[in-house]
Amino acid sequence: KNEVEQSPQNLTAQEGEFITINCSYSVGISALHWLQQHPGGGIVSLFMLSSGKKKHGRLIATINIQEKHSSLHITASHPRDSAVYICAAYSNTGNQFYFGTGTSLTVIP
Amino acid sequence: KAGVTQTPRYLIKTRGQQVTLSCSPISGHRSVSWYQQTPGQGLQFLFEYFSETQRNKGNFPGRFSGRQFSNSRSEMNVSTLELGDSALYLCASSAPGLAVGDTQYFGPGTRLTVL
Numbered sequence: 001k002n003e004v005e006q007s008p009q010n011l012t013a014q015e016g017e018f019i020t021i022n023c024s025y026s027v028g029i030s031a032l033h034w035l036q037q038h039p040g041g042g043i044v045s046l047f048m049l050s051s052g053k054k055k056h057g058r059l060i061a062t063i064n065i066q067e068k069h070s071s072l073h074i075t076a077s078h079p080r081d082s083a084v085y086i087c088a089a090y091s092n093t094g095n096q097f098y099f100g101t102g103t104s105l106t107v108i109p
Numbered sequence: 110k111a112g113v114t115q116t117p118r119y120l121i122k123t124r125g126q127q128v129t130l131s132c133s134p135i136s137g138h139r140s141v142s143w144y145q146q147t148p149g150q151g152l153q154f155l156f157e158y159f160s161e162t163q164r165n166k167g168n169f170p171g172r173f174s175g176r177q178f179s180n181s182r183s184e185m186n187v188s189t190l191e192l193g194d195s196a197l198y199l200c201a202s203s204a205p206g207l208a209v210g211d212t213q214y215f216g217p218g219t220r221l222t223v224l
Contacts, residue, residue, distance in 0.1 A: 033213070041146075041197055043215040086152060095165045097142075097213075099152040 003027045004089050006100035013107050019074040021103045023087030030092040032070050034061050037084040037102070046072070046085075077107045111136065113216035115200050121222045127188040130219045134181050134202030140164070141183040142213065143175060146197040155198075158183050187221075195223045 004025045034046040047054050047061040054061050063070040087100040114133045134141050143155040154167035158177035175185040197220050201213035
């Protein structure tokens, strides 16, 4: 049983397309994080959410606490957005992060 | 500010050996967390240290241990290595680390191969 489920696992898009990655979690959380991992392993934290919506450039993250669901949107996708996107839920009972398996995004020029 | 640094970046060991990995957090960060990433299991939380004390621990056997020094640098140790321990080990620090679940700043990782 996975505490965090992500979909889709793989996604290929044409440059300029609007992209949505979904994350559902089953644990009680104090925060939900979206991470980006480029080939070679480096991980960057994109967002930390506890409610509502956050926007940074072309990236938008939303969370619905009641439905235990979060989405990451990328507007006007670009080849440099190609990476693995990982959803991480910080459990307020287990006091640890639970990670989704990641969504591998490829944006084709 | 310098980012999170990890040493060594690559390591090859044989079964039964032990290994120590090092992590230096961003200056001023007091929380250091360790993660294991494998193709099969993805990212998994190992443990978190704050002010030299283990604050949280994931579901890994006792062969995996860690410690944190007074300057916030952290080490993790894996004893009696198994083939399944081959993975990318990532360290992350958070600022200032007072609240759990803060934004994590990741290091580049140490890729451990067990033969």
